[in-house]
Amino acid sequence: MRILHVLDHSLPLHSGYSFRTRALIEEQKRLGWEPILLTSPRHSLDGPNPETAGGLTFHRSPASGPMPLLGEIRATGKAAARLIDRFDPDLVHCHSPVLTFLGARGAARRRNLPIVYEIRAFWEDAAVGNGTGREGDFKFRMTKAMETQACRDADAVGAICQGLLDDLESRGIEPSKMFAVPNAVDLAQFGAPEAADPELAASLGLAGKEVIGFLGSFYDYEGLDDLIAALPSILTERPEARLLLVGGGPREQELKAQAARLGVMDHVVFTGRVPQEEVARYYALVDILAYPRKPMRLTELVTPLKPLEAMAQEKLVVASDVGGHKELIEDGVTGTLFRAGDPSAAAEAITGLLASRDSWPERIHTAKKWVAENRTWERTVANYIPVYEHLVNR
Template identity: 55%
Template sequence: MTRVLHVLDHSLPLHSGYTFRTRAIMAAQVAAGLDVRGMTGQRHTADGPPNEAVEGLLFHRTPGTASGPPGVREWREVGALADAIVKLAHDWRPDVLHAHSPALCGRAAIRAGAALGIPVVYEIRAFWEDAAVGNGTGRAGSVKYRLTRALEDAVVRDADAVFTICNGLRDDLAERGHPAGKIGLSPNGVDLTLFGAPPARDAALGARLGLGSGPVVGFIGSFYDYEGLDVLIDAMPRLIARQPGARLLLVGGGPMDAALRTQAEASPAREAIVFTGRVPHREVERYYSLVDVLAYPRKASRLTDLVTPLKPLEAMAQGRLVAASDVGGHRELIADGTTGTLFAPDDPAACADALADLFDDRSGRAAMRDRARAHVAEHHDWARNARRYQDVYQHLLARRNNGELSAAA
């Protein structure tokens, strides 16, 4: 039985798109007969034991907290995580280290892999320098941006194999000069066993929120600037002109929460915009039941053009209609007019018209939902996606056994 140690920034029981993807990968690999565990670095700050079982998956924690000036602190994080991997390997001997971005995890795995003589797979879910720009914590072209990019390039160079979650990331790496044959694709996916028939509308919750008879446009997630929720709010007056009963339901929170609430309060459509704040994960399905169309109005940027999000796939798997901005990350997931609707980014009028047209087309909506779910089942089911990893693992192990792999320092 192949043993795989996933090297992670953070994990369950924390809830994020990152941890949900990790859970899906590990669960699919367990179902396929692999022996898998996770190891988190010092940025996993949730309270818990050093060895923690969550939802049937075992995670090991790196102890301590790194300190020091920028650069030194991150290098200490890498050292602590590498040491924790090597220590675990003395008792539980992994065959493969599968590190997930950020590059700090990749560098720690490469250091540990060299000490242990085992291959390293590095998976990039986003370029973290671009994510920092997107969420307002970084600036394009800054020293930190360039250093993060350089570290990423070094990890890609030294890893034995690389995966990205979408073509945008893979193509960008190839343009930087990395061999395309070294870079595999493992697209975002969903565990279809978690999605049955869409839940019945929770009428009591809808009445408490004042949604009326709808239709309801919804967004459920984190409120970052790049998500374009300000565009969605600005689209509401025009949408209401065509669909007088339309409501906007915003579920979640984040850095843009206060600004969005202020914007909504000043809108002519303020009575039609409902904020719920963050809701417990176990309650999310109730809010999904109220939404007729899930909207993802991401703004045009390097981040949104290169990276595919997970939320639209989950909505499609649930049999929900999806409308999204026409950026690269969405184009990889949604065929306009076939599995969803795309509209020009950063354009409230285009957003409003696309939503209104979708509501007007009553006869075509059921078929679009069916096509979307079939697309997810065929191309984004983790039961299938996980096989991509196993092929690469076996290839690397065969090369190691034949003496063809050389450990990177």
């Protein structure tokens, strides 16, 4: 089976979106399928066309010109039409945001090809989450309407979690055309955690400390300000605690200023962004991975990838009780949940775990077992099989 995948962006840009794409496509190739990969003009990194990155070949849509949205749709559509003519795929699979679907839809319909639309997050909610939009304004409503119409027009609609599927059903999307393709973990990459590097720990001032960590992008919705606000209370109970923040993003300078203002800067380590191949070394330094996401539509509806990676890395997980986390974490069994947006609740959850080390081995074992049994890319990609076969054979 040959599938044309239409993507927002891809490797060599590093993002959760890119890493999910790589995992999905590698698993599809193991099934004997032939994926053809096209990115929209929103892939902003210069490079050859086509470009090989991470062992995969990506075709690029040309720059979109002076009319951003309409130009992107047209450029994606022209590139999709060329690849459809060249490779003769069995179906077209578009990955959110909706511009990929709007671009490829015409080319797919002209060849009578079935089209799948897969949602990783609603575009309107993502804009609110990263600070480029406001919930309920005209842009939000327009984008939501576009996403809803795309789901009505698609032959099948996938989503990464139940929260998104439930929201789509409330919009009137027929449940029979929807299916789940949840986030997962590559246990070959994350399932064998490295031993802590004492030299790296010493260089960061973490030797002999109790390390609470976060690895990811510093967006407002991640709630890292709540984690820093919890630190004075944590230090009162656990003076050897340290907060390790690996990554970067738009809130980085504000977070540093907050830590300085609270007088805890000596207890917080900002590493900046690290190469992907180095991430496991930093995971190895952490006792507890914290995910204090704020309550909002994006976090209530969408399940993140990072807690699954942490469980696979045999790390304890503490997270806010937003809906996306509750799909992944069973409180007191595979992780600890605390009231979202409440630094004091975060502090209580973290100090409670640090004070009960005897419970750690069983919880770590239970969480990793759950991931291995439920959240591998092999299991996720298997969900495509009946959908693809039905569409191609209809």
